[in-house]
Amino acid sequence: MPEVATRELTFAQAVREALAEEMRRDSRVCIFGEDVAEAGTPFKVLSGLVEEFGAERVIDTPISEAGFTGMGVGAAMTGLRPVVDIMFGDFLTLTMDQMVNQAAKVHYMSGGTWKVPMVVRTTLGATRRSAAQHSQSLHAWLSHVPGLKVVLPSTPYDAKGLLKTAIRDENPVVFFEDKMMYKLKGPVPEGEYTIPLGVADVKREGEDITIVATSSMVQVALGAAELLEKIGLSAEVIDPRTTWPLDEKTLIESAKKTSRAMVIDEGYGRYGVTGEIASVIAEGAFYNLEAPVKRMGAMHVPIPFSPPLEDVTVPTDQTVFEAARALCGKA
Amino acid sequence: MTIATDSSKTNTGTKAEQSIRMYRRMVMIRLFEEQVNELYTRALMPGLAHLYVGEEAVAVGICEALKPSDYITSTHRGHGHCVAKGASPDRMFAELLGKEAGYCRGKGGSMHIADPATGNLGANAIVGGSAGIATGAALSAKRLGTGQVAVCFFGEGALGQGVLYEVMNLAALWKLPVIYVCENNLYTEYTHYSETTAGDILARGTAFGVHAESVDGQDVRAVHATAQKLVDRARKGEGPAFLLCNTYRYTGHHVGDINREYYRSKQEEQMWKTERDPIKNFATWMIDQKITDATKLQTIEDEVRAEMKAAVEFAIAAPYPTIDEVDQDVYA
Ligand SMILES: Cc1ncc(C[n+]2csc(CCOP(=O)(O)OP(=O)(O)O)c2C)c(N)n1
Numbered sequence: 001m002p003e004v005a006t007r008e009l010t011f012a013q014a015v016r017e018a019l020a021e022e023m024r025r026d027s028r029v030c031i032f033g034e035d036v037a038e039a040g041t042p043f044k045v046l047s048g049l050v051e052e053f054g055a056e057r058v059i060d061t062p063i064s065e066a067g068f069t070g071m072g073v074g075a076a077m078t079g080l081r082p083v084v085d086i087m088f089g090d091f092l093t094l095t096m097d098q099m100v101n102q103a104a105k106v107h108y109m110s111g112g113t114w115k116v117p118m119v120v121r122t123t124l125g126a127t128r129r130s131a132a133q134h135s136q137s138l139h140a141w142l143s144h145v146p147g148l149k150v151v152l153p154s155t156p157y158d159a160k161g162l163l164k165t166a167i168r169d170e171n172p173v174v175f176f177e178d179k180m181m182y183k184l185k186g187p188v189p190e191g192e193y194t195i196p197l198g199v200a201d202v203k204r205e206g207e208d209i210t211i212v213a214t215s216s217m218v219q220v221a222l223g224a225a226e227l228l229e230k231i232g233l234s235a236e237v238i239d240p241r242t243t244w245p246l247d248e249k250t251l252i253e254s255a256k257k258t259s260r261a262m263v264i265d266e267g268y269g270r271y272g273v274t275g276e277i278a279s280v281i282a283e284g285a286f287y288n289l290e291a292p293v294k295r296m297g298a299m300h301v302p303i304p305f306s307p308p309l310e311d312v313t314v315p316t317d318q319t320v321f322e323a324a325r326a327l328c329g330k331a
Numbered sequence: 332m333t334i335a336t337d338s339s340k341t342n343t344g345t346k347a348e349q350s351i352r353m354y355r356r357m358v359m360i361r362l363f364e365e366q367v368n369e370l371y372t373r374a375l376m377p378g379l380a381h382l383y384v385g386e387e388a389v390a391v392g393i394c395e396a397l398k399p400s401d402y403i404t405s406t407h408r409g410h411g412h413c414v415a416k417g418a419s420p421d422r423m424f425a426e427l428l429g430k431e432a433g434y435c436r437g438k439g440g441s442m443h444i445a446d447p448a449t450g451n452l453g454a455n456a457i458v459g460g461s462a463g464i465a466t467g468a469a470l471s472a473k474r475l476g477t478g479q480v481a482v483c484f485f486g487e488g489a490l491g492q493g494v495l496y497e498v499m500n501l502a503a504l505w506k507l508p509v510i511y512v513c514e515n516n517l518y519t520e521y522t523h524y525s526e527t528t529a530g531d532i533l534a535r536g537t538a539f540g541v542h543a544e545s546v547d548g549q550d551v552r553a554v555h556a557t558a559q560k561l562v563d564r565a566r567k568g569e570g571p572a573f574l575l576c577n578t579y580r581y582t583g584h585h586v587g588d589i590n591r592e593y594y595r596s597k598q599e600e601q602m603w604k605t606e607r608d609p610i611k612n613f614a615t616w617m618i619d620q621k622i623t624d625a626t627k628l629q630t631i632e633d634e635v636r637a638e639m640k641a642a643v644e645f646a647i648a649a650p651y652p653t654i655d656e657v658d659q660d661v662y663a
Contacts, residue, residue: 034519034520034522035519035520035521035522038521038522038593038594039520039521039522039593039594042520060522060526060527061491061527062488062490062491062519062527062528063458063459063488063489063491063492063519063527064491064492064493066493067491067493090457091457094457094492128378129377129378129379129429129440130378130379131378131438131439131440131441131442131443131456132438132439132443133442133443133455133456133457133460134442134456299657299658300658300661301657301658301661302438302661304437304438304657305377305378305429305435305437305438305439305440305441305443306377306429306430306436306437306438306440306651306652307377307429307651308429308651308652308654309429309437309438309651309652309654309656309657312654312657313657
């Protein structure tokens with residue numbers, strides 16, 4: 001975290017500031033996607049950028065995700081540094097050939113000759129009453145594929161520093177923003193800083209249990225940690241910040257220290273991020289663990305529209321608190 | 332359920348009865364959407380909705396040419412298609428509020444209404460997402476010899492999606508009974524279609540040998556006449572068609588899109604509302620033709636308004652699904 005926090009920005013403002021700074025710094029950086037220019041995206045994250053950088057660099061596209069993501073790959077290989085905007089993470093499915101068979105493979109297949117310095121910015125997260133095709137958290141899909149890096153910021157500070165690094169990276173990076181977090185405020189220092197990919201952040205220190213949480217679930221974990229404190233349990237909350245590269249060491253060290261661990265992520269648990277991280281911890285901290293690693297993710301259903309149903313599909317402060325308490329033998 | 336569907340009556344009766352039926356359906360859509368907007372502004376509806384106001388003649392003209400057993404696929408802007416195909420407003424409102432009595436037991440919401448009883452294969456929140464489904468339904472109809480036709484509704488934004496071109500090629504190759512109805516309301520979300528659409532829209536169909544025509548989407552009679560011709564052709568095994576309907580959405584991309592001046596002018600909106608309104612213009616025509624008079628049309632409007640109010644009240648009073656519903660119906 002910054003030493004002196006002189007001001008607060010929203011998550012959306014932090015993302016926009018990172019883009020603006022990188023576009024000023026490097027004229028090769030450009031943005032393309034649907035309604036990114038005058039509209040500044042439906043979430044208004046990009047408002048003002050077209051005014052500063054012009055329609056040559058902030059480019060509205062047709063609704064052609066496969067096409068313009070593929071163009072991002074080609075443009076990245078040949079001298080631009082595109083930041084491709086996929087409005088909802090659910091639409092990543094339309095880009096999967098471009099991401100998985102093209103972007104992820106080009107560098108390796110070409111024997112290390114071609115590079116794809118591209119960022120895909122997109123969203124994740126439910127509870128916006130947007131139903132099954134606008135609420136998914138599909139970051140595990142991309143994390144599965146060698147050649148892609150995956151970033152999951154959970155605070156305005158992290159969003160800015162990680163996005164700047166992602167844009168400067170020589171590889172395809174997928175950057176997931178929790179759409180429910182855009183208005184969240186947090187300290188962001190004035191001036192230049194970056195955050196390396198692959199370095200976890202301890203969001204709260206604790207002794208009794210390690211809660212590893214990503215993206216939207218970091219706030220939930222912190223909320224649960226508050227509740228745990230009230231019953232005398234001290235939780236350490238760790239945000240890996242990137243699912244690939246993954247800071248295994250920090251996760252394992254924390255689990256060794258606390259001897260109990262749980263992992264929370266808004267994607268589906270099965271074959272997902274929680275499974276991967278839990279196994280990293282189980283392998284690395286096995287002899288120090290006093291309980292099996294617990295996982296919590298989205299319920300294994302398409303996200304329902306109906307509010308009372310949707311609300312039970314994602315972990316909450318309360319459900320995480322209860323699971324953590326049980327894991328500590330205090331149920 | 333308070334309101335019966337009258338889809339069984341489509342394609343029957345005299346020309347005058349047909350006109351009245353189309354008028355009523357358009358008014359139903361308009362007043363349905365009025366209530367949706369009201370629910371949104373009163374914070375009674377979860378999430379957002381994309382209103383069909385201004386485009387009523389397209390859905391009504393097309394669906395008037397269909398049988399109840401014919402298929403449609405719909406879009407995020409789908410309420411009009413559902414009503415036109417015969418869905419009942421009370422179960423639609425219930426769905427919009429996430430209630431158990433809704434068409435999808437509350438699981439789908441505004442963008443996903445589906446109803447096998449009226450041939451509605453489902454609204455789709457992925458732009459272009461139903462092009463494959465509609466074309467597949469046409470394949471079934473052909474293979475099973477049922478004589479059904481499938482209509483794929485989509486906005487001009489879907490012209491950006493490659494899947495549409497893949498399936499139009501297939502539909503032409505296999506002479507499938509499917510009609511691709513492109514509703515060009517001039518804007519995708521916040522961008523004029525001319526900024527995202529190169530070349531000629533109809534040529535996108537004819538390039539594959541798909542019969543293509545365009546029609547004034549504000550004129551329900553023209554839409555219906557053209558649709559009837561294309562549906563008859565498809566039913567006779569003469570293959571797919573592409574119908575471009577030129578239309579306009581009166582309100583925002585969704586109910587929350589209030590300040591629109593950065594992408595279109597108030598004068599433009601006003602022009603469409605005053606000069607091109609499908610309901611007003613059709614009413615004038617019917618009165619001119621002595622099919623009906625202003626009093627009778629007012630009665631229809633009053634009846635529909637009462638029907639919509641009752642439907643909303645039904646939906647508000649209806650219970651939510653119980654929590655144990657959440658993991659039901661993941662698999663068949
Ligand atoms: C594949 C995909 N990309 C983007 C979106 C986001 N989106 C929803 S509606 C819309 C505009 C659709 O325009 P059009 O097809 O013309 O239909 P209209 O809204 O004008 O009725 C967009 C971009 C989406 N739902 N699906």
